[in-house]
Amino acid sequence: MAYRTPLEARLAKQVTKAITDYGMIAPGDRIMVGLSGGKDSWALLQILDVLRQRAPIPFTLVAVNVDSGYKDYKHGLITETCRDRGWDLRIEHTTIGEVMDDILEAGETPCSLCARLRRGVLYRLADEVGATKIALGHHLDDLVETLLLNVFFQGALKAMPARLVSDNGKHVVIRPLAYVSEADARAYTKESELPVIGCCCPACGDLSLQRQRVKRLIMDLEREHPHVKASMLKALTNVMPRHLLDRRLVEPVDGAAAAAPVDETPFPQFVPVRKAR
Numbered sequence: 001m002a003y004r005t006p007l008e009a010r011l012a013k014q015v016t017k018a019i020t021d022y023g024m025i026a027p028g029d030r031i032m033v034g035l036s037g038g039k040d041s042w043a044l045l046q047i048l049d050v051l052r053q054r055a056p057i058p059f060t061l062v063a064v065n066v067d068s069g070y071k072d073y074k075h076g077l078i079t080e081t082c083r084d085r086g087w088d089l090r091i092e093h094t095t096i097g098e099v100m101d102d103i104l105e106a107g108e109t110p111c112s113l114c115a116r117l118r119r120g121v122l123y124r125l126a127d128e129v130g131a132t133k134i135a136l137g138h139h140l141d142d143l144v145e146t147l148l149l150n151v152f153f154q155g156a157l158k159a160m161p162a163r164l165v166s167d168n169g170k171h172v173v174i175r176p177l178a179y180v181s182e183a184d185a186r187a188y189t190k191e192s193e194l195p196v197i198g199c200c201c202p203a204c205g206d207l208s209l210q211r212q213r214v215k216r217l218i219m220d221l222e223r224e225h226p227h228v229k230a231s232m233l234k235a236l237t238n239v240m241p242r243h244l245l246d247r248r249l250v251e252p253v254d255g256a257a258a259a260a261p262v263d264e265t266p267f268p269q270f271v272p273v274r275k276a277r
Contacts, residue, residue, distance in 0.1 A: 001054060011047050011188055012054075014179040019051075022162040024174040025133065027057040031174075032131035034122055035063040035089070037078050037197030040137035043185040044177055045087065046192050048135065062088040064125050066118045074197045081195060092125055123171050138175045141182035141215070144232040148214045157244065159236055181229070 003009040019025050033048065035041045045063055052061060063082055067075050075091055082089035094117075126134050138160055147159040162178040165171070177185060189196060221228045241249040 003050070005191060007184065007188055007191055008047070008050065011043070011180055011184060012051060015047050015051065015176045018162060018176050018178045019174075022174070022178075024135075024163055024176060025055075025057070025059055027059070029059040029132045030130055031059055031061050031133050031135050032122070032126050032129055033061060033063045033135045034118075034137065035065045035078065035082075036137070037065065037074070037195070038137070039186045039189040039194075039196050040139055040142075040177065040182070042189045042192070042194040042196070043180075044135060044137040046188065046194065048176065049085075049087065060088075062090065062129050062131065064122065064129065065089065065091045066121050066125075067091055067093045068114065068118070074195075077195050077197060090125065090129060092121055094121060123166065126171055132172070134171055134173045136173060136175055137177055137185075139177040139180045139182050139185050140229060140233055141218075143175075143178060143236065144229050145211055145214050145218065147232060147236065148217070149210055152214070153210055157246075179233070 003012060025031065031048065033041065033045045035045055045061070048061055052059060065075060065078050067073055075093075079089060079091065122134055125131075143159050147157075150156045150158050160175060160178075162175050164173045166173070218229060
C-alpha cells in the first residue's frame with residue numbers, strides 16, 4: 001500500500017525511525033493515543049494508523065480524549081471524526097478547568113499544571129482500556145523548546161525522553177513524533193482534513209508564557225541559521241558527560257565514598273572520568 005502523499009511518506013519514515021531507535025512498539029501492543037483535538041495529536045493518531053496497516057508486527061490503537069470541562073470545547077466533533085475514520089475513541093469528562101486556579105502554585109504555569117493533571121487521568125485510563133503504551137503528540141519542536149526552558153528557567157539539563165517509564169513502573173509513555181517538526185505535523189493534519197479543535201483554555205496561546213517566548217527565540221535563530229533545531233535535537237543524542245559540571249557524573253579519587261557538598265570546599269576529592277589510552 002503506497003503512501004498518499006510525499007509528506008505522509010516523510011512522516012512515516014521519521015516516525016518509524018523513532019519507534020525503531022527507542023523500541024517504542026512491540027508485537028501485540030495496545031497503544032493509547034492522547035487525543036486533545038490539536039494538530040499534533042491528530043497527526044500522531046493518523047500516522048500511527050497508517051503505520052499500523054503496514055507494520056510487520058500487530059498492534060492496536062485506542063484514542064483517549066481528556067475533556068477539561070470548558071463549556072465550548074467541541075468534543076462532539078472529535079467523536080464524529082473518529083467514528084467516520086473507524087478509530088476507537090474514549091472521552092473522559094473532567095473538571096480540570098474548574099480546579100486549576102485553586103491548586104495552581106506560585107511560579108507554576110497553567111499549562112504545566114494542566115499537563116500534570118491530564119497525565120494522571122491518562123495513567124488511570126490506560127489501565128481501564130488495557131493499554132500497554134501511552135503515545136503523546138510531542139514533536140521535535142517540543143523537545144528542543146523544553147530543553148531550553150529547563151536550562152533557562154529550571155537550572156536543569158533535560159528535555160523530553162522519546163520513551164519514558166513512569167515512576168511506579170506501570171506505564172510506558174512514548175513520543176513517536178520526536179523526529180517530526182511542528183510545521184510538518186501541522187501540514188499533515190491539514191492535508192488529512194482533520195479538524196483542529198482549540199482546548200478553550202483562557203491561557204492557551206498566551207505569548208507571555210515562557211514556552212512561547214522560547215519558541216519565538218528559536219524561530220528568530222532559525223531565520224539566520226536554518227539548522228538550529230536539527231542541531232539541538234542532535235545535541236540531545238550526543239551528550240558528553242565529562243564536559244558537564246554535575247558531580248554525580250565524575251569518578252571518585254583514591255576510593256573516596258562520596259563527594260563533599262559543592263559549597264563546602266573549592267577542592268572536591270573528585271576528578272572527571274578520563275578515557276583509557
